[in-house]
Amino acid sequence: SSPGGPAGPAPRVVELRIDDQIEPIVAEYVTEGIDQAGRDKAALVLITMDTPGGLQDSMQTIIQHILASPVPVVVYVWPTASRAASAGFFVLLSADVAAMAPGTHTGAASPLLAVGGVPITVDETLKKKILNDATAFLRSYAAKRGRNATLAETAVTDGKAFSDVEAKDGRLIDISASSPDDLLAQLDGRAIARFDGTSTLLELRGAQRVTLQMTSRQRFLAGIVRPDALFILLILGVLGLYVEFTHPGMIVPGVVGAIALVLALFAMRILPVNFAGLLLLAVALALFILEANYTSHGVLGIGGV
Numbered sequence: 001s002s003p004g005g006p007a008g009p010a011p012r013v014v015e016l017r018i019d020d021q022i023e024p025i026v027a028e029y030v031t032e033g034i035d036q037a038g039r040d041k042a043a044l045v046l047i048t049m050d051t052p053g054g055l056q057d058s059m060q061t062i063i064q065h066i067l068a069s070p071v072p073v074v075v076y077v078w079p080t081a082s083r084a085a086s087a088g089f090f091v092l093l094s095a096d097v098a099a100m101a102p103g104t105h106t107g108a109a110s111p112l113l114a115v116g117g118v119p120i121t122v123d124e125t126l127k128k129k130i131l132n133d134a135t136a137f138l139r140s141y142a143a144k145r146g147r148n149a150t151l152a153e154t155a156v157t158d159g160k161a162f163s164d165v166e167a168k169d170g171r172l173i174d175i176s177a178s179s180p181d182d183l184l185a186q187l188d189g190r191a192i193a194r195f196d197g198t199s200t201l202l203e204l205r206g207a208q209r210v211t212l213q214m215t216s217r218q219r220f221l222a223g224i225v226r227p228d229a230l231f232i233l234l235i236l237g238v239l240g241l242y243v244e245f246t247h248p249g250m251i252v253p254g255v256v257g258a259i260a261l262v263l264a265l266f267a268m269r270i271l272p273v274n275f276a277g278l279l280l281l282a283v284a285l286a287l288f289i290l291e292a293n294y295t296s297h298g299v300l301g302i303g304g305v
Contacts, residue, residue: 011043011204013184014071015211018047022054022087024273025214025222027061033212038070043204044187045073046180047095053086055269056111060137063094067141067195072096072202076183077104077164085109089155093142096192096200098173099183100164106172107161109134131157144195147172180209221266221273230267237261251296255303258283 014037016030030047037045066073075095077084080103084092089109092098100106111134113126135153143149148171154160167173177183188204214222223229240257244250262283266276287304294300 010206010208012037012040013044013046013204013207013209014040014042015180015209016045016047017211018049018051018088018091020051020222020226022051022058022062022091023222023225023269024055024058025218025225026054027058029212029214029218029222030062031065034065034069034071034073036212042071042210043207044184044202045069045071046183046209047073047075047091048078048180049075049084049088049092050077050079050082051084051086051088053088053109056087059087059090062091063141066091066094066096072192072194072200074099074183074187076177076180077101077106078177078180080104085161086111089152090138093138093145093147093152093172096145096194097175097187098145098147099175099177100167100173102164102176102178104164105161106164106167107155108159109138109155110159111156141195146193184209224263225267225269230264233260233264233267237264251299255287255299259303 014033016033018026018030020026034045066075073095074097075084075092076099077088077092078099078101080101082101082104084100084104084106085108087109089106092100092106111130113130134156138152138156139149142152151170152172155162162170162172164173164176168176175183175186177186184204184207187202189202191199191201193199224233237257237260240253240255240260242257244254244257247253259280262271262276262279265271266273271279284304287300290296291298291300291304
């Protein structure tokens with residue numbers, strides 16, 4: 001603006017939070033947040049992270065959106081004692097700016113093969129293929145970001161982990177910052193290279209920080225994929241159906257068991273979210289039909305709802 005003229009709108013920083021395992025619901029939340037920031041023409045996307053890792057497909061979805069984002073993306077391991085392990089390490093190195101708080105760590109990114117969330121042992125040939133695929137994927141963007149791809153590979157091949165100081169000295173990250181405010185202050189006026197080769201000057205003075213939360217649907221789905229919730233649902237599902245088959249007409253165990261079993265199969269990643277939703281709709285329709293034909297004192301109808 002001209003001297004003495006009205007100031008322009010404050011730059012907008014969209015904040016997202018990864019504070020658990022990286023799985024499909026978290027990937028959906030992050031990618032929708034990045035897309036929203038692009039539509040709102042935000043100045044920056046700030047992803048704060050504390051994660052033990054997660055699923056490869058979900059990780060790759062997040063990274064693809066970060067690399068293609070029209071808005072610069074900063075990934076920040078914070079607060080103190082947080083980590084960006086395994087899949088989180090891959091996400092950290094994909095950002096336009098990678099940052100860590102003092103007392104945090106990253107790395108330990110050796111891939112594991114799992115079925116239904118349970119790790120399995122593989123032979124040496126398959127293990128080499130998985131490692132080579134993971135390191136090639138990491139090199140494909142880490143080197144272009146100007147990061148130490150050779151050192152980064154050791155987190156995959158040797159399972160190495162790095163403190164914030166080691167990551168900074170080894171050129172795995174760009175900035176060490178004690179808080180989000182400190183990070184934005186260091187970024188203000190900084191020119192960064194984007195993945196497409198262009199350069200962007202960050203102007204963040206007086207930035208308006210807007211935190212995007214998960215929707216209620218996302219929070220519910222993210223909650224049931226936790227290991228403790230998963231096993232409770234699985235036990236309820238199997239036990240409920242067993243009781244209903246051995247004691248026909250009790251109704252409540254069958255209704256609870258059918259719903260819990262579908263949710264457990266989704267949580268175990270055996271059913272994709274859309275198919276699980278369709279299956280729940282089918283269960284609901286069946287319960288409504290049964291409610292119209294049998295006396296259940298509303299149990300079947302409530303289960304259908």
